[in-house]
Amino acid sequence: MRSASPFPSRGSPRSWRDKSWSRCACLLKRSAISYVRLRTPRGCERQPATPFIVPVSLEGVPAVTSPIVASERHRVTKITITPIAFRDLPLLNTVGVHETFALRAIVEIETDSGFTGLGETYGDAPHIARLRMVARDLVGVDIFNVSEMRRRIILALRADTTVGGHGMSGMVTGSSTPDRVLSPFDVAALDIQGKVVGRPVSDLLGGAVRSEIAFSGYLFYKWAGHPGQDEDSWDAALDTAGIVAQAQRMVADFGFTALKLKGGVFTPEEEIDAVLGLRKAFPNHPLRLDPNGAWTVDTSINVGQVLDGVLEYLEDPTPGITGMAAVRREVPMPLATNMCVVSFDDVAPAVREGAVDVILSDHHFWGGLRRSQALAGITETFGLGLSMHSNSHLGISLAAMVHLAAATPNLDYACDTHWPWKDTDQDVIVPGVLSFHQGAVAVPTTPGLGVELDRDALARLHEQYLKCGLLNRDDTGYMQSLQPEYELLSPRW
Ligand code: GKR
């Protein structure tokens, strides 16, 4: 039976709870937030000029349903959501090209017991609006009760009328909105829980089964620099020689022992050639190719057959579960996805149709770290492999990814990361904790996530956000502003 509440409460009657919440929401609505108008390619849009802070006030906040006595709770008193932008490079993909800045949102939670926790998520305006909408309702929750946070998020999102804001420029749109919104709060809650009990997040997730996490070197076709700007520190990579040279530098600098090529940019023949070039240059590295669904079923089958014995897995060659299943019947290598299985609802049809061999988890859209572990249990049950997807991200997310991978035994593929594409001065954490040795990051062993916020850096990147004029990731729009004839096609070949 489905009641008005997603998780029927045994606590105080709903009417009382609702009344005090609306009183609380009214108070919060009156809190001062200043706005600036930003010029964007789509005209002028209104945007808060300051980080959004939920004021400290527990007055009128209803009791949580947790049976833990009040003195042992660590209740959320304040949530700060700070949109930030960090410099990005002109990385090409099948929907366009990365813009000059990548957007993220940093979530800070504070408790009445003096603990603070960090989360990181997408910075698209509709997503930030949703974070702000739910943050109000999380004040007062015991930080150990993430189930209660999730319940309140689901309820709060019933009022959500925004669209889009998936943070992936249209490449992943079917993920669950409540799970995407929950994710940074779940991570920040775990960060605090770890600090309270004096243990790293990996311990809270069941314990680390590995002390370092291997990542794959994520190769992109790219321009030498953003048009109209100086060239960046990475050369152009627009053919096989460029991709092989990029891989050589990435392996030399970071020690990666697996490589992934972001495809869907040039013709399948050119991308096959690039993969064969990589195989020649790196005879022992597992190789992956990911065109983000740019190919028809027939093209995917041709590519898969040509690359027999070369790829560790072929990622999202074609769109959709049914298309992937048709490809999988005809190609020899495992098929992986972060596009056709992006929420719990997708798992059953994908298994039923035999669409994939490997699911790429991503705690940013699978509901945080514990729900990503629920996915891990499902993949184990169905004999599927588990890997990890990434998008442009900063250190808080990297720490979360590392703890998750450490404590998830069957997450044993080298994980994806966009880390090498970020300049070292473009992060919000105090440097030093997360570094790559032989393609892997050591799992932090200090309490919580093990990373610390650099407030000056946060302010600097927030300032960049306000100045850059971007409110949503839009790889296609940016490409079309540079090459008006560019068309978004799916599939493209
Ligand atoms: O950063 O351009 C990119 C990637 O294409 C990214 O957005 C994808 O979501 O890396 C991702 C993937 O594996 O599909």
Ligand code: MG
């Ligand atoms: Mg992918």
